[in-house]
Amino acid sequence: MSSPRRAFSAAFPSDCWYALARSGDVDQEPLGLRALGLPVVLFRAADGSAVALEDRCAHRAYPLSAGVVVDGGLRCGLCGFVYDADGQCVSVPTQPRVPFGAKVASYPVQERDGLVWVWLGEPGRARLARVPELPWLDDEAWAGVGGSSVVAAGYLLLHENFADVTQVPFVAPEIAPSVIAVAPPLDVVVTETTVTLRREFAPAPLPAWQADLLGAGDAAFETLQEGYFLSPAAWVDRWDVTGADGTTARLRFTHLVTPLDEGLSQLHWQVDRDFAVGDDGADDLMLEMFGDYYDRVLVAMETAQEVLDVDGPGPEVNVAADVAALKVREIVLAMLATESPAVITTRRARL
Ligand code: FES
Numbered sequence: 001m002s003s004p005r006r007a008f009s010a011a012f013p014s015d016c017w018y019a020l021a022r023s024g025d026v027d028q029e030p031l032g033l034r035a036l037g038l039p040v041v042l043f044r045a046a047d048g049s050a051v052a053l054e055d056r057c058a059h060r061a062y063p064l065s066a067g068v069v070v071d072g073g074l075r076c077g078l079c080g081f082v083y084d085a086d087g088q089c090v091s092v093p094t095q096p097r098v099p100f101g102a103k104v105a106s107y108p109v110q111e112r113d114g115l116v117w118v119w120l121g122e123p124g125r126a127r128l129a130r131v132p133e134l135p136w137l138d139d140e141a142w143a144g145v146g147g148s149s150v151v152a153a154g155y156l157l158l159h160e161n162f163a164d165v166t167q168v169p170f171v172a173p174e175i176a177p178s179v180i181a182v183a184p185p186l187d188v189v190v191t192e193t194t195v196t197l198r199r200e201f202a203p204a205p206l207p208a209w210q211a212d213l214l215g216a217g218d219a220a221f222e223t224l225q226e227g228y229f230l231s232p233a234a235w236v237d238r239w240d241v242t243g244a245d246g247t248t249a250r251l252r253f254t255h256l257v258t259p260l261d262e263g264l265s266q267l268h269w270q271v272d273r274d275f276a277v278g279d280d281g282a283d284d285l286m287l288e289m290f291g292d293y294y295d296r297v298l299v300a301m302e303t304a305q306e307v308l309d310v311d312g313p314g315p316e317v318n319v320a321a322d323v324a325a326l327k328v329r330e331i332v333l334a335m336l337a338t339e340s341p342a343v344i345t346t347r348r349a350r351l
Pocket residue numbers: 057058059060061062076077078079080081
């Protein structure tokens with residue numbers, strides 16, 4: 001007999017919807033991956049719905065992702081146990097009776113905006129949390145480029161980086177608004193579970209790449225920049241520029257974060273635009289430019305993680321621009337404390 005295994009590291013908020021795959025990547029081929037230190041297998045049931053199960057057979061230590069999808073579920077590739085969408089073993093080839101307790105964990109799944117969101121936490125709490133709405137990811141009116149990386153840095157380090165928009169002109173001066181040298185004040189709005197930051201730039205010429213794509217020349221545009229910590233799984237930036245004629249060109253920067261293990265994260269990033277849609281040259285330009293930007297950011301995050309690993313958290317001096325990052329940290333630590341009362345605020349180093 002056995003029972004489904006659910007073992008989490010206290011360093012990960014597990015009561016959260018995580019985007020573990022794109023919808024198009026989940027089909028009749030089992031897709032094995034890791035999230036929150038757990039093995040997970042994704043596949044599509046006969047009715048087309050996405051299914052997430054523990055990726056380890058109840059019989060022996062063998063990944064179900066090495067099996068095949070059959071009528072009625074997922075068949076283990078070693079000795080043929082078949083599991084249905086609830087993780088219940090429904091067939092054992094060598095005997096008519098399924099042993100009591102032959103079951104693996106199944107996880108709630110939602111598909112939205114072309115993503116497969118999985119809830120690895122307490123199943124009863126899944127309905128209490130909303131999947132982030134990211135409609136531009138699956139809308140033909142938008143064009144996007146993106147990439148995926150495994151980063152040797154904790155998920156909280158990544159979110160704190162996204163929350164600090166003052167880093168952008170130093171990491172990538174070519175893509176930031178040209179008026180960044182006199183950045184306006186940042187407004188930060190906090191709820192129990194989210195952080196929003198916002199600032200508006202006075203009219204100024206666009207960065208060269210964007211002026212070229214919009215055919216704007218030296219014309220002045222107002223820039224609105226907003227950032228949203230939606231959950232430990234998602235950070236979104238909104239970057240809108242509006243010309244003198246009132247026309248707005250919009251950019252959305254989507255960051256989907258999944259803790260893989262302590263100090264190790266998966267990042268899917270995507271930059272979507274509602275201008276120059278269908279322009280392959282624009283796609284190539286933006287993929288090269290933002291791919292290089294995210295490469296630089298992630299190297300910086302891995303470097304910061306190395307410092308934390310070697311020397312520990314240490315004291316930090318904060319400035320006004322750190323308000324959003326500090327609020328994100330507070331929210332994540334509160335989530336961890338709710339899920340595991342033993343967690344205390346000193347556990348930052350490998351978050
Ligand atoms: S290891 Fe899966 S059925 Fe034996």
